Amino acid sequence: xxxxxxxxDVVISPIRDQSAIVGVGHSPCRKDLGxxxxxxxxxxxxxxxxxAGLQPTDIDGLCAMGTPDEPSTLQMMEVLxxxxxxxxxxxxxxxxxxxxxxxxxxxVASGVCETALAWRTMTAPRPNAGTTYNxxxxxGASGVGAFTVPYGLGVFMQYFAPWYQRRRKLDGVTDExxxxxxxxxxxxxxxxxxxxxxxxxxxxxxxxxxxVAEPLRLFDCDLPVDVCGAVVITTAERAKDLPHPPxxxxxxxxxxxxxxxxxxxxxxxxxxxxxSAKRLWTMAGLGPADMDFAMMYDGFAPLVLYxxxxxGLVPKGEAGRFLGDGGHLATGSLPLNPHGGNNSExxxxxxxxxxxxxxxxxxxxxxxQLPDVHATVINGGAITLSGAMVLHN
Amino acid sequence: MDRPLPxxxxxxxxxxxxxxxxxxxxxRCVECRTWVHPPRPMCPGCxxxxxxxxxxxxxxxxxxxxxxxxxxxxxxEQRIPxxxxxxxxxEQKGLLTIGNIIxxxxxxxxxxxxxxxxxxxxxxxxxxxxxxxxxxxxxx
Numbered sequence: 001x002x003x004x005x006x007x008x009d010v011v012i013s014p015i016r017d018q019s020a021i022v023g024v025g026h027s028p029c030r031k032d033l034g035x036x037x038x039x040x041x042x043x044x045x046x047x048x049x050x051x052a053g054l055q056p057t058d059i060d061g062l063c064a065m066g067t068p069d070e071p072s073t074l075q076m077m078e079v080l081x082x083x084x085x086x087x088x089x090x091x092x093x094x095x096x097x098x099x100x101x102x103x104x105x106x107x108v109a110s111g112v113c114e115t116a117l118a119w120r121t122m123t124a125p126r127p128n129a130g131t132t133y134n135x136x137x138x139x140g141a142s143g144v145g146a147f148t149v150p151y152g153l154g155v156f157m158q159y160f161a162p163w164y165q166r167r168r169k170l171d172g173v174t175d176e177x178x179x180x181x182x183x184x185x186x187x188x189x190x191x192x193x194x195x196x197x198x199x200x201x202x203x204x205x206x207x208x209x210x211x212v213a214e215p216l217r218l219f220d221c222d223l224p225v226d227v228c229g230a231v232v233i234t235t236a237e238r239a240k241d242l243p244h245p246p247x248x249x250x251x252x253x254x255x256x257x258x259x260x261x262x263x264x265x266x267x268x269x270x271x272x273x274x275x276s277a278k279r280l281w282t283m284a285g286l287g288p289a290d291m292d293f294a295m296m297y298d299g300f301a302p303l304v305l306y307x308x309x310x311x312g313l314v315p316k317g318e319a320g321r322f323l324g325d326g327g328h329l330a331t332g333s334l335p336l337n338p339h340g341g342n343n344s345e346x347x348x349x350x351x352x353x354x355x356x357x358x359x360x361x362x363x364x365x366x367x368x369q370l371p372d373v374h375a376t377v378i379n380g381g382a383i384t385l386s387g388a389m390v391l392h393n
Numbered sequence: 394m395d396r397p398l399p400x401x402x403x404x405x406x407x408x409x410x411x412x413x414x415x416x417x418x419x420x421r422c423v424e425c426r427t428w429v430h431p432p433r434p435m436c437p438g439c440x441x442x443x444x445x446x447x448x449x450x451x452x453x454x455x456x457x458x459x460x461x462x463x464x465x466x467x468x469x470e471q472r473i474p475x476x477x478x479x480x481x482x483x484e485q486k487g488l489l490t491i492g493n494i495i496x497x498x499x500x501x502x503x504x505x506x507x508x509x510x511x512x513x514x515x516x517x518x519x520x521x522x523x524x525x526x527x528x529x530x531x532x533x
Binding site: 140141142143144146147148149150151152153154155157158161162163165166169170210211212213214215216258263264266267268 | 396397398399400401402405430431437456457458459460461462463465466468469472474475477479487489490491492493504521
């Protein structure tokens with residue numbers, strides 16, 4: 001197991017527990033929210049600021065990915081009417097949703113700014129509209145694509161399938177085990193009014209879903225939706241005076257290496273998640289066994305196999321069995337993604353994971369609330385990119 | 394629409410020139426003998442910039458694969474379902490290349506299955522390395 005457990009806490013991280021999530025906002029996940037990405041991003045950010053008991057002018061830091069379908073930090077500064085900010089930035093590495101929040105937490109913890117707003121906005125592809133984030137890969141057979149596109153390997157969705165195949169063949173992961181995960185996510189989503197796919201399914205429904213890139217099935221893939229999630233982070237000191245119980249940021253990490261793409265990565269049995277796991281527990285002063293639930297990125301459902309194993313939450317090679325045994329259920333040994341994950345809530349690059357983690361640790365997750373939870377780990381990133389955070393109440 | 398063919402440039406010319414002659418050729422470091430693929434200007438093993446083309450044995454094993462059932466790849470709509478292999482070359486652990494399987498049904502692919510390169514002459518300029526089960530393997 002990775003450097004886990006309180007007993008091995010030899011390094012005191014200067015950012016540990018110095019910042020806290022104090023406000024969250026989350027739009028519904030829908031095929032068409034009926035307003036522009038800028039409009040629903042404004043609404044969601046205002047919701048997060050109000051949830052924190054603050055005014056927009058209290059915000060002096062902004063973080064977002066800045067992909068083309070998302071309002072930029074500068075755009076939001078202007079529309080929120082801020083006089084200026086002390087910090088603006090992107091993600092801390094490759095975890096997208098968790099990593100924009102992580103960068104905000106770093107900025108607050110280190111004193112670059114006092115109160116930061118982080119968001120991730122994504123949009124469903126629309127006919128007759130401009131290009132959105134759509135998982136298309138190489139457009140031509142040049143660069144690395146010269147060695148992949150002529151063989152019919154040019155779409156992002158296909159790149160992860162051979163990784164999943166290794167887990168099937170080497171670890172014995174089955175349709176029944178991955179199906180148990182997806183069935184549970186649909187069930188969790190049925191208690192999440194924001195979710196796009198909240199209708200329960202059976203294991204037979206999962207098995208009947210078509211292959212997109214075998215062994216990856218359609219139901220393993222998240223649904224592209226209009227969505228924004230927003231988070232307000234401030235100093236641990238200031239958080240004490242705000243309306244909700246603070247959700248402290250114990251640690252944030254990222255990491256990758258040594259290859260820069262998913263196909264020619266040298267070793268499909270160890271992903272970039274292992275790099276963001278390396279310092280995570282030591283920085284946090286908490287270990288995998290201290291986690292009451294886990295928020296693992298599942299844009300492709302089998303990504304959770306890597307997340308569970310490489311953050312040390314289950315032994316290597318055991319993630320499939322863990323799912324088959326129901327360890328991930330709300331009643332299991334380590335509940336996973338109680339909001340339904342990106343798999344069933346909708347594609348948000350795990351910003352939904354961050355919002356849910358905060359709600360669970362505040363005890364405000366309504367019908368999804370897990371009993372007696374104090375700490376969680378969140379990860380993001382598409383296997384060769386990573387970002388993680390540990391939160392506690 | 395036909396499938397896109399590789400765009401030959403200065404970085405990969407050795408590879409496609411070799412393929413046209415039915416030789417599997419990749420960059421190799423003169424100093425530490427590390428194979429480097431896809432092409433790069435410097436050896437990640439020893440930071441030498443002396444990388445030269447060298448022929449490989451054309452032998453490898455199935456590292457992983459996927460059978461593609463969905464579209465999005467120009468020129469492949471009529472071929473669905475088709476298998477894409479990730480091949481680990483015998484010369485070096487972690488040295489991977491991509492290809493399609495020839496003379497083997499998708500359901501017969503197995504992990505670590507021995508493979509040998511074969512050649513698909515597509516145009517006068519472009520030949521694609523492809524892979525088939527290694528012939529006459531004495532033991533397995």
